[in-house]
Amino acid sequence: MPAADSGNSKLGNVNYVYAPKENCSDSCPFKGNGCYGDNYPIKWQADKMTSGESKRSVTWPQLITALRRIARDEKVRLWVDGDFPRWHKGVDTQKAIELGNALHGKKAWAYTHHHPLKKRDVWAGIIRHYLERCFTINISCERPEHVDEYMSHGLPCVIAVPSTETRRQWRTPGGNRVRVCPNQIDKNIQCDRCMLCHKRPADMAIAFIAHGTKKKQVDAALAA
Numbered sequence: 532m533p534a535a536d537s538g539n540s541k542l543g544n545v546n547y548v549y550a551p552k553e554n555c556s557d558s559c560p561f562k563g564n565g566c567y568g569d570n571y572p573i574k575w576q577a578d579k580m581t582s583g584e585s586k587r588s589v590t591w592p593q594l595i596t597a598l599r600r601i602a603r604d605e606k607v608r609l610w611v612d613g614d615f616p617r618w619h620k621g622v623d624t625q626k627a628i629e630l631g632n633a634l635h636g637k638k639a640w641a642y643t644h645h646h647p648l649k650k651r652d653v654w655a656g657i658i659r660h661y662l663e664r665c666f667t668i669n670i671s672c673e674r675p676e677h678v679d680e681y682m683s684h685g686l687p688c689v690i691a692v693p694s695t696e697t698r699r700q701w702r703t704p705g706g707n708r709v710r711v712c713p714n715q716i717d718k719n720i721q722c723d724r725c726m727l728c729h730k731r732p733a734d735m736a737i738a739f740i741a742h743g744t745k746k747k748q749v750d751a752a753l754a755a
């Protein structure tokens with residue numbers, strides 16, 4: 532886990548974490564099919580981090596210790612690449628709880644394609660629990676109806692949209708607001724200034740427009 536790097540063009544002064552590709556959910560339509568993490572230089576950095584070649588690579592216990600040591604109110608992003616640890620076909624909820632507890636008092640946010648199976652799912656409960664404790668776990672969606680479904684149960688969402696999207700904000704069929712990531716509109720707005728993925732109105736989802744060298748693959752996956 533690298534320390535905060537004020538020179539990062541997107542994140543700004545934010546601590547950030549990579550995770551192994553094997554953590555990614557098989558339900559993600561971009562897995563091996565246009566994932567932004569497969570673009571360079573992110574892929575190059577992620578491969579080094581998760582293979583142990585990077586001096587910043589850590590084991591799971593070391594990661595938890597490092598997160599605990601981060602000062603209160605500092606900003607932490609999970610995951611630049613990868614996802615929460617898996618258990619069988621879903622998320623490892625015990626490790627997710629370890630992460631949430633280690634991030635207590637920090638301003639942390641994450642993204643996941645490990646979708647809750649139902650509103651009373653243990654994973655859904657964990658997401659709601661930590662949302663009230665300054666750790667926002669955003670469910671990554673590709674369809675507005677999924678955004679409406681999850682957000683109706685108090686679960687924060689982000690949504691991938693095609694590279695051809697020109698709107699900056701709109702509403703889902705269910706009436707939830709969607710706002711394009713501010714950094715995609717103005718590169719001077721970095722995550723450490725924006726923080727909408729960490730804290731925003733309960734009826735707002737954040738949209739990420741497909742970009743990078745694999746954006747056409749993302750467009751095709753979204754259209755499928």
